[in-house]
Amino acid sequence: MMHQLKNTTLIQQLATTSQFNHQFSTNLATKADLVLISAGDQVVTQGKAADTLWYLARGRTKLTTTLANGKIALIDFFTTPCFIGEMEFIDHQPTYTFTVTALSDCWCFRLPVAPYRQRLLQDSHFLQQLCQYFVHKNYRNIQTATRNQSFPLVQRLAAFILLTAHNDQYTEKNTQVAEYLGVSYRHLLYVFSQLVKDGSLTRTHPGYHIINHQYLRSLAYDVQHS
Amino acid sequence: MMHQLKNTTLIQQLATTSQFNHQFSTNLATKADLVLISAGDQVVTQGKAADTLWYLARGRTKLTTTLANGKIALIDFFTTPCFIGEMEFIDHQPTYTFTVTALSDCWCFRLPVAPYRQRLLQDSHFLQQLCQYFVHKNYRNIQTATRNQSFPLVQRLAAFILLTAHNDQYTEKNTQVAEYLGVSYRHLLYVFSQLVKDGSLTRTHPGYHIINHQYLRSLAYDVQHS
DNA sequence: TACTAAGTATGAGATTTCTCACCTAGGAGG
DNA sequence: CCTCCTAGGTGAGAAATCTCATACTTAGTA
Numbered sequence: 001m002m003h004q005l006k007n008t009t010l011i012q013q014l015a016t017t018s019q020f021n022h023q024f025s026t027n028l029a030t031k032a033d034l035v036l037i038s039a040g041d042q043v044v045t046q047g048k049a050a051d052t053l054w055y056l057a058r059g060r061t062k063l064t065t066t067l068a069n070g071k072i073a074l075i076d077f078f079t080t081p082c083f084i085g086e087m088e089f090i091d092h093q094p095t096y097t098f099t100v101t102a103l104s105d106c107w108c109f110r111l112p113v114a115p116y117r118q119r120l121l122q123d124s125h126f127l128q129q130l131c132q133y134f135v136h137k138n139y140r141n142i143q144t145a146t147r148n149q150s151f152p153l154v155q156r157l158a159a160f161i162l163l164t165a166h167n168d169q170y171t172e173k174n175t176q177v178a179e180y181l182g183v184s185y186r187h188l189l190y191v192f193s194q195l196v197k198d199g200s201l202t203r204t205h206p207g208y209h210i211i212n213h214q215y216l217r218s219l220a221y222d223v224q225h226s
Numbered sequence: 227m228m229h230q231l232k233n234t235t236l237i238q239q240l241a242t243t244s245q246f247n248h249q250f251s252t253n254l255a256t257k258a259d260l261v262l263i264s265a266g267d268q269v270v271t272q273g274k275a276a277d278t279l280w281y282l283a284r285g286r287t288k289l290t291t292t293l294a295n296g297k298i299a300l301i302d303f304f305t306t307p308c309f310i311g312e313m314e315f316i317d318h319q320p321t322y323t324f325t326v327t328a329l330s331d332c333w334c335f336r337l338p339v340a341p342y343r344q345r346l347l348q349d350s351h352f353l354q355q356l357c358q359y360f361v362h363k364n365y366r367n368i369q370t371a372t373r374n375q376s377f378p379l380v381q382r383l384a385a386f387i388l389l390t391a392h393n394d395q396y397t398e399k400n401t402q403v404a405e406y407l408g409v410s411y412r413h414l415l416y417v418f419s420q421l422v423k424d425g426s427l428t429r430t431h432p433g434y435h436i437i438n439h440q441y442l443r444s445l446a447y448d449v450q451h452s
Numbered sequence: 453t454a455c456t457a458a459g460t461a462t463g464a465g466a467t468t469t470c471t472c473a474c475c476t477a478g479g480a481g482g
Numbered sequence: 483c484c485t486c487c488t489a490g491g492t493g494a495g496a497a498a499t500c501t502c503a504t505a506c507t508t509a510g511t512a
Contacts, residue, residue, distance in 0.1 A: 025411075065368075065372070065373075073372050075371070076368070087364065087365075088363045089361075090354070090357045090358055090361050091358065091361050106485075121350060121354060122350050123350070124293035124347060124348050124349070124350045124353055127350055127353035127354060127356075127357060128316070128347060129351060130353075131316045131353060131356055131357055131360065132316055132317065134263060134357065134361070134364065135313045135316050135317050135360070136317075137364065138313065138360065138363065138364070138367075139313075141367055142291075142301055142302070145301070146291070146293075146299050146301060148405055148406075148408040149375075149408055150409060150410075150499095150500095152467085152468065152469090152500095153468080153469080161250055173489075175488080175489065175490090175491070179374055180247055180374075180375035182374040182375055182378060183394035183468095183469070183470090184376075184469065184470050184471075185489095185490090186469085186470070186471080186472090186491095186492085187468080187469050187470070189470085189490075189491065189492080190492090193491090193492090206489095352502070356507080376469095376470095378470095378497090378498065378499095379498080379499080399458095399459075400459075400460070401458080401459065401460090408500065409498095409500090410500050410501075411459095411460090412461095412462085412499085412500070412501080412502090413499050413500070415460075415461065415462080416462090416498095416499085419461090419462090432459095
């Protein structure tokens with residue numbers, strides 16, 4: 001469900017605290033509206049017209065893509081603040097090349113691209129901000145790639161569960177997660193059943209429920225800090 | 227060894243074919259000089275003043291960083307055309323945060339940052355180009371991450387050898403490569419000795435020499451295309 | 453010269469992870 | 483109703499990979 005927020009005081013306040021205002025040299029931020037997207041809903045959908053530049057002010061999302069063979073691949077996870085659809089905007093893609101799904105309730109600014117494309121592309125302050133955003137994203141990628149992912153699956157899975165769960169409930173699809181974590185489906189299930197056996201999780205349908213945060217966090221610690 | 231090229235015809239030609247000219251809206255490309263860097267030499271060094279924006283017009287490079295514990299971590303590999311030092315430029319870093327080393331002889335354009343920083347940051351054409359560059363880099367990262375790295379080490383190592391070898395000679399440090407590929411040092415050596423035993427490589431000191439390209443390529447195929 | 457550190461090597465047993473075979477349940481479509 | 487497809491689930495043996503222990507070599511340095 002996507003619900004538009006009209007409270008202008010709230011919008012102004014969030015535009016300031018989330019740094020959205022600060023992305024543009026002119027008053028472009030005032031041209032955006034603010035929407036609330038419920039956990040589980042899609043923010044943008046691969047293949048649909050890329051007509052909006054989004055800015056995530058509150059919430060957590062995941063990025064996926066549909067491959068040629070029809071399978072859905074998990075790609076990345078984003079927390080606030082971040083742009084959505086900025087790659088398509090810069091690359092002049094007519095349609096979104098990825099799907100973004102809300103993991104928690106999300107507050108997003110929406111700026112329609114068509115009326116403002118030229119203004120944005122001439123706004124060197126905005127372009128600088130975008131470049132900085134890309135650079136930081138890149139640093140983050142490098143960091144996660146560098147702290148090598150050779151940890152045993154229990155540890156990486158613990159980190160993944162904590163990353164994607166919403167209100168202690170984990171609902172990712174095992175098939176997709178196995179691909180994402182680079183392990184066999186069989187082994188993923190094996191490790192899940194371990195975590196259930198030792199009381200860290202309980203099986204719920206669909207998904208798992210987190211019981212022992214403390215233990216999961218201790219498993220994930222090495223993966224996150226390194 | 228870094229050798230400056232003075233042949234203006236050559237410079238002009240390379241600036242065109244490598245798209246260097248096309249990165250700027252004004253004549254900034256003419257302010258750059260062109261240098262030749264020998265295979266094995268460093269293009270930029272982590273910790274040194276980030277006073278130059280580089281553009282690789284010919285050649286292959288690797289990106290490394292020195293970690294807090296003193297170890298050197300391999301991060302990524304770049305082919306032409308690409309920027310070097312663009313992250314530091316955008317991020318206003320006073321010093322380079324990475325080291326870039328030439329894997330083959332490299333031709334690089336050098337643009338001093340100090341005199342032109344403001345011009346670059348106001349040049350929306352340049353900023354757009356840079357954004358596009360970041361986006362493509364990001365797409366590439368996503369691709370390599372998505373074709374999951376769960377292939378057995380022989381295959382990934384074959385791809386790595388072909389990527390980093392220069393004139394059929396491979397000279398990367400095993401300790402660094404083990405970290406980069408996310409496997410134990412022991413196992414890396416084990417797989418190297420397999421490749422030597424089956425006649426794909428011979429041991430040279432330092433490094434290995436490629437004997438059977440065909441076989442290495444067949445091993446690497448799945449990793450590269452997928 | 454002796455000492456240290458980093459990189460290279462190798463063996464053996466323990467873990468992790470994979471492959472394959474097979475089985476269950478639910479939903480979509482004919 | 484049946485069938486196909488996706489997703490979940492399990493067992494068992496095989497392979498990939500890790501850990502640990504132990505050397506050897508080289509370069510740097512006290």
